[in-house]
Amino acid sequence: MRCHYCDRDAAFAPELNGVRVGLCDTHFREQFEYLADTDALASLRKELDVDRAE
Numbered sequence: 001m002r003c004h005y006c007d008r009d010a011a012f013a014p015e016l017n018g019v020r021v022g023l024c025d026t027h028f029r030e031q032f033e034y035l036a037d038t039d040a041l042a043s044l045r046k047e048l049d050v051d052r053a054e
């Protein structure tokens with residue numbers, strides 16, 4: 001799979017509702033940083049309950 005933003009090999013291929021999007025390392029980091037600057041990451045952490053102690 002190729003990166004959605006450039007022609008490099010995709011290192012990640014997240015899927016949502018059956019749609020997969022390839023991302024190279026660089027574009028994955030850019031998208032992750034963008035999400036970290038929004039409320040989306042906090043919302044996702046809450047939804048996944050990643051801070052829960054086992």
